[in-house]
Amino acid sequence: MPALPSAALPCVPGLPRLGCSTINPLLHFQKGMSAFKMAQLCKTILRKKRRLSESQATQSQPKLESLGDHPLALPQSPAPEYSIYFSHQKSNSSRLGPEFFDQPAITLARAFLGQILVRRLPDGTKVRGRVVETEAYLGSEDEAAHSKGGRQTPRNKGMFMKPGTLYVYIIYGMYFCMNVSSQGEGACILLRSLEPVEGLEMMRQLRNAHRKGTARALKDRELCNGPSKLCQALAIDKSFDQRDLAEEEAIWLEQGPERPEEHTVVAAPRIGINYAGEWALKPLRFYIQGNPSVSVVDRKVEQEMQASS
């Protein structure tokens, strides 16, 4: 699928571009609306779009053709690659399968760095982000893990499912965090930050839907620089819990174009787990040094790395 200009709002193939009419779901996105409701809204609007498209095809074709190169004009003869049905297959050529996730937590947390997380929204729009920060949770022995002591509850069931299973939970009653289970009983990887790659305007609108109307504009690096921010930007909610990242059609992981070099990966203590005693100090957070989208830079660890090299 040809790349869209970064500033362009995403469009559904063969349909009017989003952001220009009352059928843009984001115009209906109300403060406090959950991502799940957003997904339902998108589905409803997509159905309306299809009906509208069929209607336009039979009634308004001459008017649309007269738009020429106008951004609202439909493609003269839609190529197969514009179809959401074809683009899916094509874009998945580098998709990472179940064997990728079947690694021990620490190895997998490092392996995630540089890979591309792709989310297909209900209207077919895709957003992409490069993984730049992860945390490993080792399961039963790990005092900071939700699965510590082998504790299994309805909430954390995804942690115990096969590698590649998503564990999405609500934190502080208002945010989501996304984990991916790995090899090892109750072990998983927390995805903490992404570097936005594609669909930045859609990410920005999804993020703004959770903020006050008067808030300042978000910089690109602020779109996904935190575990709950990336969930907002990719419209990931509790409905993704226990889905399989290796098989799911709405979200998947692709091989990144370049992996970070080993000496640029920082291993630092995890964030927000001060209650976990000695486990709070273990270097189980991994991030790409110097990447602007990393949520928390650990200057001390980076200085130690520099001194020892």
Next chain:
DNA sequence: TCGACGATGTTCT
């Protein structure tokens, strides 16, 4: 840029 603080409701003991 950094630190303090309040919002928020699910989950677990």
Next chain:
DNA sequence: GAACATCGTCGAA
């Protein structure tokens, strides 16, 4: 009833 793998805002430097 307490804890919580966070975030946005505000004020100070």
